[in-house]
Amino acid sequence: MRPSADWRHVALREVAEINPESLPSSTAQDFIFRYIDIATVSGPSEMGEARRMKFSAAPSRARRIVRDGDILVSTVRPYLRSFCRIRSTSNDLIASTGFAVVRPRSGVDSEFLSQHVLSQWFVNHLIPRMKGSNYPAVSADDVGDYRLLLPPTAEQRRVANILSSVDEAIHSTQAAIEQTRTVKQAVIQRLLLRGIGHTRFKQTEIGAIPEGWTARPVAEVCRLSGGAGFPIKYQGHRGLPYPFVKISDMNTPGNQRIVRRAANTIDDNIAKSIKSRPFPAGTLIFPKVGAALLTNKRRILGQVSFVDNNIMTASAGTEVDANFLFHLFCRIDLSEHVQTGAVPSVNQRAVGSIVVPLPPREEQEKIVDRIASLEAAEESLTQQQAVHSGMKSALMSDLLTGRVRVQADLPMAAE
Numbered sequence: 001m002r003p004s005a006d007w008r009h010v011a012l013r014e015v016a017e018i019n020p021e022s023l024p025s026s027t028a029q030d031f032i033f034r035y036i037d038i039a040t041v042s043g044p045s046e047m048g049e050a051r052r053m054k055f056s057a058a059p060s061r062a063r064r065i066v067r068d069g070d071i072l073v074s075t076v077r078p079y080l081r082s083f084c085r086i087r088s089t090s091n092d093l094i095a096s097t098g099f100a101v102v103r104p105r106s107g108v109d110s111e112f113l114s115q116h117v118l119s120q121w122f123v124n125h126l127i128p129r130m131k132g133s134n135y136p137a138v139s140a141d142d143v144g145d146y147r148l149l150l151p152p153t154a155e156q157r158r159v160a161n162i163l164s165s166v167d168e169a170i171h172s173t174q175a176a177i178e179q180t181r182t183v184k185q186a187v188i189q190r191l192l193l194r195g196i197g198h199t200r201f202k203q204t205e206i207g208a209i210p211e212g213w214t215a216r217p218v219a220e221v222c223r224l225s226g227g228a229g230f231p232i233k234y235q236g237h238r239g240l241p242y243p244f245v246k247i248s249d250m251n252t253p254g255n256q257r258i259v260r261r262a263a264n265t266i267d268d269n270i271a272k273s274i275k276s277r278p279f280p281a282g283t284l285i286f287p288k289v290g291a292a293l294l295t296n297k298r299r300i301l302g303q304v305s306f307v308d309n310n311i312m313t314a315s316a317g318t319e320v321d322a323n324f325l326f327h328l329f330c331r332i333d334l335s336e337h338v339q340t341g342a343v344p345s346v347n348q349r350a351v352g353s354i355v356v357p358l359p360p361r362e363e364q365e366k367i368v369d370r371i372a373s374l375e376a377a378e379e380s381l382t383q384q385q386a387v388h389s390g391m392k393s394a395l396m397s398d399l400l401t402g403r404v405r406v407q408a409d410l411p412m413a414a415e
Helices: 110-117 120-129 140-144 153-194 268-273 291-295 322-330 348-352 361-399
Strands: 008-011 016-018 032-036 041-043 051-054 062-065 071-074 083-085 093-096 099-104 147-150 201-204 207-210 214-217 222-226 242-245 264-266 284-287 299-301 311-316 355-358
Touching: 016 140, 062 099, 071 110, 083 110, 093 099, 099 110, 099 140, 110 120, 110 153, 120 140, 153 207, 153 322, 153 361, 222 348, 284 291, 284 322, 311 322, 322 361
Parallel strands: 032 093
Antiparallel strands: 008 147, 016 099, 032 051, 062 093, 071 083, 071 099, 201 207, 214 355, 222 311, 242 264, 284 299, 284 311
16 A cells, blocks of 8 residues: 555665674673663563673673664564664663664654554564574564555654554553552452451461451351363363353453353253253352462353363352452462372362451451452453553554554644
8 A cells, every 4th residue: 555655665674774783792891781681571662671781791692782762673482572662872782682673764763663563564574484483583684574654754753653642541551550450459468358447356377357257267168069070072062051161261351250151061961971060150160280270260150050170169158258259269379288299289178178267248248349349440441451452553554554644733742
């Protein structure tokens, strides 16, 4: 697509230098610099703190000289999008040779090129060019081969200005999400141990808890049970009345706590043949074997379901609110009760012996309401972030292709 005569198709190497400077082997051994390795750039535009080191102690890959406005492109596993634009006026930054350093030429806006590097088009260009199985990577030539549409410099800046302003909204919202999560976890921890408005506490085997609470083994708080094995001959059934939930089905979209469907379904006849019983909606489930056991993954069945024998269930009695039980189990670290062996596992007796704090039912419900308000705040920010991300994607599609032109009289941020 060519929107007008003043936009031109170019290869990235035509408008930017690729790896323009490197530290020579004759560099003074006591030269001190800040090193950017692949781990320093954790994701798109996410750069951590560069490590200070002497040349004499630096890895052999510490060679790429980096300047303000340069764009770093990880050539190893580019689908992870460890790309970022350098915003630093210091002259002591050195990057790993695992990056391609893209330095815009005169008349080319660095932020405009950076937006192209962050686009899905750029990633889609690199992925088919990867070579190697253990460390799939692309070359600097592959990076330089990427083709884009380049508008005049003034329009580059206007486009970059709009897209970077959306980036700022995305980053600030993400920071708010992370802060909210941190506060939420701290508040939940306090609510489950200290309750609401208590001033008098008593010592128990699990520490101080409010007077009026009890410290009880899990086996007294809920009913623990497990599922059944699932023969291969029944796998792949679709459309039957009941989900048959396996650990893999607990990987719910967006890490949602409710499991509403499963890859396999069964009916009453299959349930009878495998000697399995159903569990009602609201039942808590968690892995009891394998690596998933160590992830602290907790879910709730969204409908009547059957579960695999690698899953343990916990059903709340009349004394316990089901949602409170969920939050309580989210604070239990089962890794401390793992049985030794080739595959990590826990048994029902070990889980049942874990002592937990239990407030009266009325206070459980108040605690759940407090937690729900914190979760609602986080969810609101997450939805806002999704809107920003969708807006960014649409704007990139329109502005980087010239499908929508940016008027020259729009305000621009100060350079």
